[in-house]
Amino acid sequence: MENTKLDLDNYRSLLKEYLLTKNETALYQAEQFSKLSMQHNISPEEIIHVHIEALKELYPDLTQEVNDSLNFLLEAMISYGLAYQEFQTLREKQSELQSEISVAASMQQTLLSTVKPEIKGLDIGAISVPANQMSGDYYHFVTDKEDDTLGIAIADVIGKGIPAALAMSMIKYSMDSFPENQRNPSAILENLNRVVERNVDPSMFITMFYGLYNPGNETFSYASAGHEPGFYYHGDQDEFEEIEARGLVLGATDQATYRQFERKIKKNDCIILLTDGVTECRIGDRFIERDEILQVIKKYIQLPAQEAVEQVYKHFERLQEFQFRDDFTLIIIRKEV
Template structure:
């Protein structure tokens, strides 16, 4: 440590001597580079000021007393800057700690999402879900029950970040406790509503859309808890209609009934589930219209579901200059044959 200080002293002395000789930009450039080295070695502003004075006293004869004395004042002022600098360093370390804690939490959260491949010949399924920050308030789910029915869901916690993410994991655990017999959309939402109502703050809400596809007869049943309406595409007419069902958001009231709708999916028909992060994407400062999302899907009807959702995400991400304002989830379920 002391050796290092001695060598810093010598370097600074050489630099200052050379600068006083020729006043060159080159010497100043050296000083700028040297400051990085000083910071690397944890040299504080007050030590730097003190070193400057000692070096100066060393190379200049007969320094006026006022000059030397004036450094007392400068030193006193620099102590404050030195403290601010050290505090900054310690806050930066703390920030890195928080960041890595958050990374672990975000990783845990991702493991809550399903990741298995869907192997139902009649189905073409794709989903993309991207958080605005590290943690997501969106949740999606898909699963095949014992009878071979395929369940899908998208939920959106009102709010973002860590609190939203914690509520989201509650939805996941609550869903895990449901039995296959309960996989009827209105029943699922009713029981989730009870869990949410009991377990989260009054000022937090969760919206959700839940649907089940029956491969035997190709009916799709769904219910919504105040969720952003999805879309239903019919290949025969080449039209999109809004996918809506009446129902209150989860967590407001303990006893809520959810309307259940059913649709027949013919080959080529599909349903789209999404979170409001999709419809609230802003392009040039304006919310995009649901119609624009329909257009984006329509341009890609020839692709498979996963490609469609990926491309739409990429396009909207780019249009927003890679700054998502809200968690983004988009899901497509298409009957192939």
């Protein structure tokens, strides 16, 4: 204890002052002493030792019983000192891990980044927010300059955090490696299913929805691998309809096939895609109903698509007291003409 303020003399004079005056100033200084001690990694048993020594100097006739009992207290503090040191080490380790995860998270963001395309006649809004630093949700837009089609992928790894994020990166790279002319939703899911089945732990499941919009014939074709059903919004009636598409989650069996559906998109209609982070929002212990989600979306659906998804996100963020339990992804695509 080289520090002048930390030494025995200082403690002794503080103690003496307190015993004489019993005033708050001395107690405040004791608090400062204790903080300074912690900064210098001084264990509680050392403080007690300093206390005993100071007391002995102030009261040379200290009775044997008091002296012994203070030594007893010192003995009883040893484990607290150890626990405190362990806590310090673990805290350092935690901040190292934290910064490692931040680096990984920003790497993931770069890897999974997708450009929201500007497509004539379509208004697109997308938001994806991880519950923790790393996301197990993923969405991606694929455009084709030749025929102006738009591919939309939205996927969710069951589970979250780092394992989910790692699995997601794999999905992204598999999709990138598929041939350019491979734009067929059911074929894409079938290919991805084989990749996931071969490479991902059987306990991990990935749900995915893939849709392809062809402006030439105003048709939206899609297939789903067990993904949270999205909604089709009828602009003229101001009503929602669930987009039905059933299929096995990716990776369950290598033989899975995915049925492809098609539908015409009318002017002012919207396609709404989401992950279960949206539908499994909780208020207290209660999951919200899908109807409640639709009410919220309805409230904002007239806004430009990007503004709408952001408002919906903000609504649920507040509802959940700013603490999402799962990654949240929402996409709205409106046909404007």
